[in-house]
Amino acid sequence: MILLLLCISFFCVTGLKRIDWKNRCLVLLLLIVLPFGMNISFFLSNGMGHVLMQYAVWFVWVFVVILMQWFNENINMIESVKKGFQCIVIIIITLIIIENVYTSNTIYMKKEIEYQATLSYMTSVADKMEEHKEYITGKTPVLFIGEYLGNSKDGFENYSKITGVGINGPITYRSSYEAYFEYVLGIPVIMSENVSLENDSRVLEMPVFPNEGSVDKIDEVLVVKLK
Numbered sequence: 001m002i003l004l005l006l007c008i009s010f011f012c013v014t015g016l017k018r019i020d021w022k023n024r025c026l027v028l029l030l031l032i033v034l035p036f037g038m039n040i041s042f043f044l045s046n047g048m049g050h051v052l053m054q055y056a057v058w059f060v061w062v063f064v065v066i067l068m069q070w071f072n073e074n075i076n077m078i079e080s081v082k083k084g085f086q087c088i089v090i091i092i093i094t095l096i097i098i099e100n101v102y103t104s105n106t107i108y109m110k111k112e113i114e115y116q117a118t119l120s121y122m123t124s125v126a127d128k129m130e131e132h133k134e135y136i137t138g139k140t141p142v143l144f145i146g147e148y149l150g151n152s153k154d155g156f157e158n159y160s161k162i163t164g165v166g167i168n169g170p171i172t173y174r175s176s177y178e179a180y181f182e183y184v185l186g187i188p189v190i191m192s193e194n195v196s197l198e199n200d201s202r203v204l205e206m207p208v209f210p211n212e213g214s215v216d217k218i219d220e221v222l223v224v225k226l227k
Contacts, residue, residue: 003092004064007085011067034063051163061093107165110156118150118169122180125224126187128215135222141192144177145203146227192221 012027038057042049068089072082129135129142150169152160160166171180181189197203197218206225207214214225 001058001060001096004061004089004096007064007089007092008060008067010085011064011071014071034060054163058096061096064089064093103159103162106156107159107162110153110159110165111170113153114150114169118148118171119184121148122171122185124210125215125226126181126185128210129222129224132215132217132222134217138188138190140217140222141190141194141220142177142222142224143192143194143197144174145198145206145223145225146208147171147174148226194219194221197221197223 012031036043038059039053041053068086072086130137134140148169148171149167150171152168156165170184171177175191178189178191181187200218202218203223203225206216206223209215209224209226216223
């Protein structure tokens, strides 16, 4: 990315010497508004920021291609020099794309492993729930204590800083349990809103899943202690 920005600077500095002041102002204006265009979602949403918005900045390489084409067509310079810079830009963009493909494929593999591990884990949880003699599927409210966030896998440590990759499972927050049971396991589940049970002495004394007694009915609520 730094090399691409240097190429943009070279194209602009070289080209601005050969155009009139009006077009220079236009080019400078476009450079100024470029960051605003990359972050248009931020401004349209009245300042709502999301980490996924950062990936829009990678489209700066499209701007480099446009500048390169303009540079080759309008700048009087030795053809070998033009071809040299053209090759540099193409090589840099190619390396970025190859790195992104490699990273993406690795992340897909990581997520698939986590999906299968979570599916196995939550299937065992569902079995434990249905084995409880006082539990009625789809009618008895369920309260999950703790969150299953999966386990880290060796070999993926360098990917943890990428947005969305640091979490080691598809269940990322409490309310997603209901969706997971319904859409992945195909089992209806009603989530209990009685969060006060989390600090109940009876719940605190319960063992953690998959130990015996980690799934029990307390005050008409089936409590599943995961952590």
